[in-house]
Amino acid sequence: MELSLFTGFALVSLTLACTPGADWAYIISSAISKRTFIPAVLGLLSGYLFHTALVACGIAAVVAGSPWLLSWLTAAGAIYLFWLGISTLRGWKAASFRDGATVREPDARTDSGSRTGNHHAPATGSVALVTTTATTTRADFLKGLLTSATNPKALLLYVALIPQFISRESPWPLPVQTATLGLMHFAVSILVYFGVAMAARILLRSRPLAARLVTLLSGLIMICLSAGLVIEQVILP
Numbered sequence: 001m002e003l004s005l006f007t008g009f010a011l012v013s014l015t016l017a018c019t020p021g022a023d024w025a026y027i028i029s030s031a032i033s034k035r036t037f038i039p040a041v042l043g044l045l046s047g048y049l050f051h052t053a054l055v056a057c058g059i060a061a062v063v064a065g066s067p068w069l070l071s072w073l074t075a076a077g078a079i080y081l082f083w084l085g086i087s088t089l090r091g092w093k094a095a096s097f098r099d100g101a102t103v104r105e106p107d108a109r110t111d112s113g114s115r116t117g118n119h120h121a122p123a124t125g126s127v128a129l130v131t132t133t134a135t136t137t138r139a140d141f142l143k144g145l146l147t148s149a150t151n152p153k154a155l156l157l158y159v160a161l162i163p164q165f166i167s168r169e170s171p172w173p174l175p176v177q178t179a180t181l182g183l184m185h186f187a188v189s190i191l192v193y194f195g196v197a198m199a200a201r202i203l204l205r206s207r208p209l210a211a212r213l214v215t216l217l218s219g220l221i222m223i224c225l226s227a228g229l230v231i232e233q234v235i236l237p
Contacts, residue, residue, distance in 0.1 A: 002167055006184075009165040013185040016157070017192040022081055022225050025218040026147050027193055029088050030140060031200040032211045039137045041193045043144020048189055050149045052182025055158045056175045077150035078229040084143065085222030088215060152229065158182065 023044050030040035148154055166177045204211040 002170070005165045005167060009162075009181050010184060010188065012161065013188045014192070017185070017189045020221075022147055022151065022222055023193065024196060025088075025221045025225075026084065026144060027197050028200045029215050029218040030144075031197040032204055032215055035133075036137075037197040037201075039140040040144045041197055043141040043146075044148045044193060045186060045189055046141075046145050047148025047151070047154070048182070048186045050145075051154055051158050052179060052186065054155070055162055055182055056179040058175075073150070073155070074152045074229050074232075077152050078226040080146055080150050081222050081226035081229070084147065085219045085226065088219035088222060 026044065027037065027041060031037040162178055162181050165181055166174060170177060172180070200214070204214060
């Protein structure tokens with residue numbers, strides 16, 4: 001690929017990744033209210049890999065060229081984003097920074113068993129904690145994946161943007177060029193999204209009121225974006 005096209009797409013990709021939207025709202029709310037924001041961010045990024053695969057295989061163009069299919073995808077994305085916004089709003093009053101380390105009080109039965117020499121007492125509390133953590137991690141990842149994968153604007157963005165930076169004269173096949181540009185946007189999003197999450201934690205670590213207000217704003221943004229999707233793609237001709 002030509003270096004000029006490659007550089008141009010990198011600048012456009014960086015600009016788009018730095019534009020606040022549903023992804024930013026979910027990242028910030030996760031960074032504030034979760035012990036770790038990594039699963040949420042990885043889920044969002046996996047959605048971009050999904051869109052990259054669709055574009056490279058030519059499926060995205062088929063979806064974009066089918067009005068009824070695009071409308072159904074838009075409706076599904078809007079409904080999910082609305083649900084995610086409502087879920088965020090429900091917990092805004094309790095939103096606060098949670099450190100990654102969790103201090104557990106010693107269990108009385110376990111402590112007693114240790115004093116009596118019984119070292120075979122089942123650590124049911126630890127097992128339950130591990131199970132709950134694993135379940136939460138999967139849920140955060142899936143929420144992020146659905147947030148970006150069901151976003152029709154992201155799909156249309158890939159369909160409309162990437163072809164402008166593809167060269168017909170390049171020795172690289174078109175699917176390879178498409179996948180390369182999609183992966184570039186994926187790499188740029190990694191830096192931006194993790195930067196946003198870290199910044200949210202640093203700035204809101206000692207500001208519980210600000211954390212609650214930002215969570216409230218994030219939920220409202222998700223709901224407004226879901227309404228915008230419906231108006232742009234479903235209601236308007």
